[in-house]
Amino acid sequence: MDITENITVEIxxxxxxxxxxxxxxxxKLNEETGVELPLRKITKxxxxxxxxxxxxxxxxxxxxxxxxxxxxxxxxxxxxxxTTQKYNNGLISNHTMRVYLAEWDELNLGNFAWPFSQGDFxxxxxxxxxxxxxxxxxxxxxxxxSVKYRRVKEINTLRNDYIETLVxxxxxxxxxTLNHRRSVDFFINGISFDQxxxxxxxxxxxxxxxxxxxxxxxxxxxxxxxxxxKLQDEGRFGADSRLLxxxxxxxxxxxxxxxxxxxxxxxxxxxxxxxxxxxxxxxIDYVVECFVILLHN
Numbered sequence: 001m002d003i004t005e006n007i008t009v010e011i012x013x014x015x016x017x018x019x020x021x022x023x024x025x026x027x028k029l030n031e032e033t034g035v036e037l038p039l040r041k042i043t044k045x046x047x048x049x050x051x052x053x054x055x056x057x058x059x060x061x062x063x064x065x066x067x068x069x070x071x072x073x074x075x076x077x078x079x080x081x082x083t084t085q086k087y088n089n090g091l092i093s094n095h096t097m098r099v100y101l102a103e104w105d106e107l108n109l110g111n112f113a114w115p116f117s118q119g120d121f122x123x124x125x126x127x128x129x130x131x132x133x134x135x136x137x138x139x140x141x142x143x144x145x146s147v148k149y150r151r152v153k154e155i156n157t158l159r160n161d162y163i164e165t166l167v168x169x170x171x172x173x174x175x176x177t178l179n180h181r182r183s184v185d186f187f188i189n190g191i192s193f194d195q196x197x198x199x200x201x202x203x204x205x206x207x208x209x210x211x212x213x214x215x216x217x218x219x220x221x222x223x224x225x226x227x228x229x230k231l232q233d234e235g236r237f238g239a240d241s242r243l244l245x246x247x248x249x250x251x252x253x254x255x256x257x258x259x260x261x262x263x264x265x266x267x268x269x270x271x272x273x274x275x276x277x278x279x280x281x282x283x284i285d286y287v288v289e290c291f292v293i294l295l296h297n
Contacts, residue, residue, distance in 0.1 A: 003175070004070040004190035009061045012068075015077065015187075017179030022060045023053050028076045035067050070190060074175045081168070081176045090165025093158040094254060100155050107147075112251045114152055114199070115145035159257065160197050163245055163293075166261040167195075173266065185243070188266055193291070195243045199250070202227045214248050214296065221292035222270045229288065230274040237276065239286040241269065248296035257295060264293050 003011060016022045030037045038054040055063060081087055104112060116124035124145065128138050164185070168174055175187040185195040200206070201217050201224040209216040217224050225244055232238070243266075269289040277283050 001192075002190045003068075003187055007065055007068045009065055012061055012064045014179075015175070015177050016064075017177070019057050019060060021080065021178050022064060024080060025073075025076055026053055026055075026060060026063060027051055028080075029067065029072065032072060032076070033069075037063070077175055077178070078168075078172075081178060084178060086161075087165060087168075090161045090168075093162040093165070097155060097158045097162065097254060100151065100158070104151060104155075109144075109148050109151070112152070112155075114250070115148040118199075121149075156197075160195075160245070162254070163197075163257060163261060164195060166258060167243070167264075167266070167293075170262055170264075171266045188243075188269075188291070191241055191289075193241045193243045194238070195245065196228070197245045197247075198228055199247050201246055201248065202231050204231060217246075217248055218294060218296065221294060222272055224294070225270060225272045225290050225292050226274045229272060229286070229290075230276055232276075234279055237278075239276075239288050241289050243291045243293070245293045245295065248294055252295045252297060256297060260295055261293060264291070266291055 001008070001011060012022070016025055026035075026037060027039075029035050030039065040052050040054060053060070101112070125142060128141050131138060168176055168186070171188070173189050175190075177186060186193055201213070205217070205224065205227045206213045224246055228244055228246070229239070269291050271287060271289055273285065273287050275283050275285050
């Protein structure tokens with residue numbers, strides 16, 4: 001659905017998340033445009049008052065739909081987003097990342113990289129157990145790897161928050177959702193997009209293009225997107241519009257991330273065709289639109 005034209009109650013709830021935010025939106029709309037609302041003021045102290053909106057919950061959502069104006073709404077919602085804890089966390093994630101990366105070096109954890117594949121801890125332990133060494137040394141390897149895994153996970157979460165905040169700040173055409181639990185991160189030019197982060201363009205992509213895989217990825221982000229769509233997990237399959245953030249190097253610096261995201265144009269999405277092999281439905285062809293941000297040194 002293109003929300004530059006109109007909106008439904010369901011979409012409004014995905015964007016604003018709850019009644020409190022819906023109320024804030026309508027009050028701001030009233031301030032900016034004078035849209036008619038049943039308002040009253042509760043006075044607390046001398047010359048102080050709180051505006052109260054006398055509408056039932058269902059009426060508030062209906063009012064948002066009936067008075068929807070995209071150009072006004074995107075301005076109000078972007079300002080509301082800047083008051084959220086998520087946005088504030090994104091603003092300071094830059095500093096927090098620097099602190100954690102410094103701790104990584106102080107602990108002599110080596111190269112910043114996953115110590116084992118995500119979701120394959122059991123396989124990693126089996127590999128360690130097969131080594132011809134003492135139990136104490138095997139225990140120590142598992143302990144060290146677990147610490148590295150936890151810290152990589154933590155730092156990557158901060159990096160993702162930082163990237164999302166950068167994307168929002170650098171692109172005025174983004175209308176964010178105030179709650180990400182509904183599988184839509186934001187709307188770009190009125191179309192919903194979900195941000196997905198990939199630690200690589202897939203092992204299959206690297207195998208196909210050999211030693212030149214990184215250059216191939218940079219020159220053809222649409223092929224990277226195709227591989228990520230067609231090789232996604234069946235249980236989490238989606239042919240929706242996505243903003244794909246893909247790491248071509250694991251140790252991309254904060255400064256480099258800023259440089260790449262700032263230079264990314266989120267105006268015209270890439271159209272990608274892919275074939276997905278479903279377990280029960282066989283091969284099905286899809287066409288999607290997406291943006292791709294490639295992070296590399």
